[in-house]
Amino acid sequence: xxxxxxxxxxxxxxxxxxxxxxxxxxxxxKKWFGIAIALIVGGLVATNGSEYFQYxxxxxxxxxxxxxxxxxxxxxxxxxxxNKKMGISALLLIILFFLLITAVVRYTTAQLGMTWTPLLxxxxxxxxxxxxxxxxxxxxxxxxxxxxxxxxxDA
Amino acid sequence: MLDPIIHAPNRLQxxxxxxxxxxxxxxxxxxxxxxxxSVLSKHLSKLEGEGYLKQHKHKVGTRQRTSxxxxxxxxxxxxxHIKTLEEIISNR
Numbered sequence: 001x002x003x004x005x006x007x008x009x010x011x012x013x014x015x016x017x018x019x020x021x022x023x024x025x026x027x028x029x030k031k032w033f034g035i036a037i038a039l040i041v042g043g044l045v046a047t048n049g050s051e052y053f054q055y056x057x058x059x060x061x062x063x064x065x066x067x068x069x070x071x072x073x074x075x076x077x078x079x080x081x082x083n084k085k086m087g088i089s090a091l092l093l094i095i096l097f098f099l100l101i102t103a104v105v106r107y108t109t110a111q112l113g114m115t116w117t118p119l120l121x122x123x124x125x126x127x128x129x130x131x132x133x134x135x136x137x138x139x140x141x142x143x144x145x146x147x148x149x150x151x152x153x154d155a
Numbered sequence: 156m157l158d159p160i161i162h163a164p165n166r167l168q169x170x171x172x173x174x175x176x177x178x179x180x181x182x183x184x185x186x187x188x189x190x191x192x193s194v195l196s197k198h199l200s201k202l203e204g205e206g207y208l209k210q211h212k213h214k215v216g217t218r219q220r221t222s223x224x225x226x227x228x229x230x231x232x233x234x235x236h237i238k239t240l241e242e243i244i245s246n247r
Contacts, residue, residue, distance in 0.1 A: 023179065
């Protein structure tokens with residue numbers, strides 16, 4: 001194989017890496033997105049566990065709106081996992097956990113008269129969602145930085 | 156073995172751009188490649204014909220939008236193509 005051919009393959013690989021990094025940059029979740037999702041999901045647990053459950057419909061509409069606006073801003077959705085079964089299982093586990101917290105909050109409020117638990121439950125779930133969103137964003141930033149370093153090394 | 160369908164410069168960039176994504180909008184990819192709609196459409200049709208890519212047309216308000224994603228066959232082919240490229244370069 002000639003040097004020219006090798007250079008051609010090197011250029012091809014470098015262009016591919018640049019494109020991958022550009023795609024991740026475009027799809028990088030915005031900071032406000034994680035905060036908004038955390039507030040809404042935390043609010044859902046708090047309202048569902050309290051006497052204000054009739055307001056949860058507005059929060060579900062809000063959740064849909066936030067996702068739609070974010071998607072319109074980025075124009076891309078990052079691949080969460082290449083293993084679909086694992087991704088769905090993880091999502092189901094998280095939903096189950098949130099439902100369990102909602103049930104505990106409802107029980108403690110209705111049966112034990114602990115009216116502060118919706119706030120605590122909502123706050124806890126909101127904090128978990130925010131941490132998950134933050135770590136996901138940081139994971140993407142690390143991948144982008146690694147890709148950029150690799151591109152610079154190749155150049 | 157290098158995949159001739161993927162190896163064309165624009166198509167390699169299309170696959171590389173879509174590989175880390177669940178989906179991307181047509182406009183975003185067009186702006187990244189800096190090509191015209193027709194040029195991009197031609198490459199997308201080629202990849203779609205090979206079963207490497209899916210195009211999903213949908214309406215946002217009155218506008219027609221197209222979302223693009225790699226199929227699992229496309230992801231495998233791209234991964235294998237990149238691996239081959241890396242092997243060629245490292246075995247130099």
